[in-house]
Amino acid sequence: MSKFWVVLMHTYLSKIKSKSFLITTGITVLLILGISNLQNVMELFIKDEPKQIAVIDQSGTFFEPFRQNAETLEPDLTINQSSANPETLEKQVMDGELDAYVVLSSDAQGLPKGTFHAESVMNAEFAYTLDQSLQQTKVAAGTEKLGVEPEQVAQLLAPVAMEKIALEENAKSAEELNQARGLVYVMLFVIYFSVITYASMIAMEVATEKASRIMEILISSISPIQQMFAKILGIALVSLTQLALMIGFGYLAVKDRMEEIDAMSGGIFGFSNTSPATIAYCIIFFLLGYFLYATLAAFLGSLVSRIEDVQQMITPMIFIVVAGFMIAMFNLGNPDNTFVTVTSYIPFFAPMIMFLRVGMLDVPFWEAGLSIVILLGTIFLLAYYGARVYKGGVLMYGNSSSLKDIKKAISMGKDN
Template identity: 55%
Template structure:
């Protein structure tokens, strides 16, 4: 048992001190901090300069309503200016950089507003949309006036329908709580997906590297293959948990200090149960796939063969992630309920359900029980394959090599 702890500590501290881990963690932490403060970053780099847009009003009636409509909408970055000159003169001013653009207002054949927008480029979609929306409001007002509707009738017509959403289930989440839970669950699902693939690949690559350099022959003389396998799995698990906690703390504290992002991501009040389930399913999902990755890593002799061998397992993780993405919009779908009990999908799908719904304790317990049983089976089976697999050299042909590894274990 002492050798197991030596392998675990060696795996953990070697990876923890490696330049690749430190650089990756630093870059990821900066990205997390950047996303959490994205609104402040956008504001810092945004151009606050007012955009001057000239208006040639051929109707002599639309300029003032357009200006008033823009003011009503609260848009302050567009400065409308009436221009009495020709379109050729207006074009020169835009080309010289005096104006951002100019707009020609007129009436169509139904005597309703129409406009043409001229600028050096039409890439500034924000300005275009603001002007188009303001003119659309004016058109609606004129069109309704033509058919004899009063302003009160128009207001009543465009009032949103009253549509109350009432959940009859006891302690069911409100729509606001569901939206917040959806954002939080999405972030944690994405984290589980990335960490499982990244650190599962790390285990496979480490075993394959040791075998390809013949270091494995020295290692098995000092510690049994089973001790090596579980030492690496738990060592990398501690490493992933260290990085996960560090990044979560950075992201959580950054978002909590940003009221706008807090409301977007739903971090106003995170249920403790959701965080506990996130850690539980993260660890269970990691151990399930890490055992499989370690098993497959023991079968390859060259690093070049790693991706080919682990592709089926990687596709399982990808499938679980996409099923979870579908479940975010319909977590009560029968398909989601069924897959939440399948061990390969449960770490993401059951976590999705407990994060968004009131799931019975027995369902969660059953899912976790099936997961633990599957992990135990693969740990037992994987240890046997690993014991023989680390002694196999030569080109890996297929999963039939598992049978060869088991035969070597018996010798």
């Protein structure tokens, strides 16, 4: 057993000390910190001076309510009425003296309309504010012509949401569904990228050692199954270390803005009320998915003799991962259809799709338990046959880059 830990720790320490691990982790952490503080970074390059807007009011009545509405919506706007002709204002905009100018006029019904002029409409972020101001001005003018009180209009235009009540016992509320959807969305990406990145790393690790003929020494001192799982667990520790650093720095970067993020996302990323069962399932299916694909990647990596052939060998496995991810993502808003239910029991899809179901629906425990049992059974079978493939595969040299070599590897494993 001591040899198992030697291989495990060697795999773990060699990976976390490697330049690739340090560089990729460092760059990812910097990206997380940069993205989480993107608004602050962008504000450094935004001028603090108020936007200067000139308005030509051809109607003679709409300027004042338009100005009040605009400056209420965005206090950084400075709006002044101008009697200059459009050509003069256009020159001032092009010279940088003005940010934009607006021409207000009346339509056939006596309601306001306007045209916005700026050097570049694409870069004029405040144009949307002026649109809203013009709309409010039109509503005010229209209600005045119709003799309707502004308070009555405000009541009619106030947003209303239909309350949603689930009749099924123990069904999730709308708020719980929103939070579950956010957690499922995040974890689907974590499972997807972790499996692709770290399972490929295991296959590459095996192929690298095999290419250097280290395997011939290793298999004489430790059993194939111990060696295989030592590498799987070693890379698992590497992945958990990297994920912990990313999540830790990400949390530190946004912890002071969690309420703001929660409000902006409509409660999707407010995980405080997420049920413990959903979090437990999240951890269980993440670990089971990792070990399922890691075991598969280990013995696929043992079949190749050249590092260049690793990607070709594991490509079918990656297609399966992508298929499971796409099924889960496309059914994030419809997790209770028959297709999702059936695929949630297919072991190579279950880590993502069953987690989608338990996160979004009130799935009976026996259904989730059955999927977990199927996953565990599949991992055991992969470990059993994988060890036999691994034992023979590490002794195979030459051109071996197709799945038909599995039979040959099992045969060689029996003879040794």
